[in-house]
Amino acid sequence: MATPLTATVDLIAKFPDSVTADTRPGYGGFIVKKENLVEVATAIRDEFGYDLLTAATGVDYLAENKMEMVYHAYKTTGGAGLIFRVQADRVDPVEIPSLVGVWAGVDFQEREAYDLLGIRFTNHPDLRRILMWEGYEGYPLRKDWKEPFFEEETKPFKSRWPDGQHTFAENKNPFRDNLSFPEGFDPEAYKPENEDDLYASLERFRSKGEDDRLKTDHIVVNMGPHHPSTHGVLRVAVTLDGETITGLKPVMGYLHRNHDKIGERNTYLQIIPYTDRLDYFNSMSNNFGYVTTVEKLMNIPVAERAEYIRVIMAELSRIQNHLIFIGMLMNDLGTMYTPSLYAFEERELVLDIFEAVSGARMMCNYFRFGGVVRDIPDFAIQKIKDLVHERLPAKTDEMERFLNENEILVARLKGIRVLNAEDAIRYSVTGPVLRAAGVPYDLRRADPYSIYDRFDFDVAVRHNGDMMDNYLIRFDEIRQSLRILEQALKQIPEGPINSQKPQYQVRVPAGEAYGRIESPKGELAFYVVSNGKPNPYRYHVRPASFVNLQAVESMCIGTKIADFVALLAMFDIVMGELDR
């Protein structure tokens, strides 16, 4: 089942001077010289056909005195990916050429690497901090940077284990709080940074040419971070010409909870409950993505019964996520709460199952390396069967009957463009939004993981790329998930639920792994670098919402502000995953 680490492509034959194979044990792919990066990347996209750049991850190799950017490129027709990386000396400032001109979808990820690792991307059009604020001191993901509540490099901390001692972290910090200031800092003399750069960047898409229309002042509107329709604490700065959007920038980081940094201090097992809190609607899918990645590194099999349990949980999770999406979309369109109440009613039934198997409604913490933590009780299997065979199909039909032909809904959704296929691929958009634009790209088929190759299902795809298609494709996906569930429930074998012995410290050989799954929101991927120790050396999440949101800027220019709320809803963003 294992897909190769990287595709076999003769990149070295084409660029003998600038590309070398990465020969470090456990690593794969190619190392590209910094000077030739853009040229090689263009060839990878145009000549080799890797049109979808899913992840760009920065890694700080402190011991080798290098900074590295790792790129994972895939074909939208499916198959293994191509890993290429570029290394730069760890001097100040670290400079790497930007790839925004080749794949527009690296925009936010490069800004993230700039924000957290301090890598400067030359020729990046809008290089500002993205998760932290301008003026924040330091680059937190650098290995020599220590957070204010720093205690030790790795967990478990010696002070807590095995004796269970605890002291307040506040007492160890000179500022008696989660704070750290440079030496000699005077808060009274400090002038905060302003947001001029943000507002200047809003002008990026404004046409510079003369036009003979009446000149009016544009107004800047800040939606959020406290706004009912931004699905959390997202802030969007918009410039408006009347009602028409002329510039738009998402501002994020209001829920940046330092997932990567905490993850690098944790042991492999300790990370699982943190992944629950990424996309908090789908903790099961997040667990799935993370354990798949680490299992790739550890190269262990998964117990047969556990594979089926995992698929059942992930698909149930997808169904409730899409139902909530539909309910929340209706909220945004103005049908305040009634459709949501229908959606939440079904969601509660799915959460009952999660609670029965894992003990928690939302934060399930259910998957383990090699299997799952406990078996499904018989009554839960019966409950799932009732849901899958009786209730959910009927309720999905009912929702469609109530909503699909509603005059207002059709007027608001039909014919309003979201994305076409080229733009979606260019911006690395994945998930239902990409499929509604006519690209049948579903990782369960394109790059099968777990046991999805055993099931008979169709990749839901629609071709208009308007809001109506984006809405209808969620119903299609619910139906396909139900098909998978029916087969999984029929085929699920008896047997052990974990191929490994229960253990607190897993042994992970040195190397890197990039594991990706089709989460309900798109491609959820984890990039883990291990150096053989009990903690990951680098742990990075490639969330679907974060990368998908890049397309929102160009697609909203020229639309009305009232449609923007619905357009944003199409991406089904969730802030826990977006900001991490």
Place this chain on the structure above:
Amino acid sequence: MENEKLSLPNYNIPEDLENVVAITTIDRLYNWGRRSSVWPLMFGLACCAIEMIAAQTARYDMARFGMEVMRPTPRQADMMLVSGTVTKKMLPSIIRLYNQMPEPKYVVAMGACASSGGPFKEGYNVVAGIDKFLPVDVYIPGCPPTPQALIAGMIKLQEKIDKQSIKKVRWYEKGKVDSNYVPMPILGPDLIDVRRNADIKQAAAIKEGA
């Protein structure tokens, strides 16, 4: 005063008015009105917000306790439910919302993160508990608290409201209207709590020398 005694006061109610007039204390009437219509601010931060929504839906139905009218604007809200991790970047917005709420106002810290930082406490962008800035009335443990736990917390808040007396509440005291005003923190090299400027200056000066 206990319930039974209230109905049997020592006042002489004329016989023809006995079924028409009821006697109670002004505190009870005042608190009964307030506790039965606590309007929360429609304000979700993280995972806990989803359970907050779930508590409002059909199965749990927080409307039974008069708490379902979510107000998107702080100027119409009585209670701020801090539902999720408070980050340093978000904190100034939360303080601004709090300062805009009219008295009487209450703060409920929902979940481990809002109470203490929870699992994310060690994070460099996380405020270790909203109580470092706002006066919290009720803490609800859990990660996230179940809807039942949230409703239990809301009932605790109602009990707290019941115990307040109109004579002593701070929002009717002369010259103390803004007693709960919280100065806005500043986002500098790190989060600057302006109430602690002197401390910060002192600690930053001796940090390396010590």
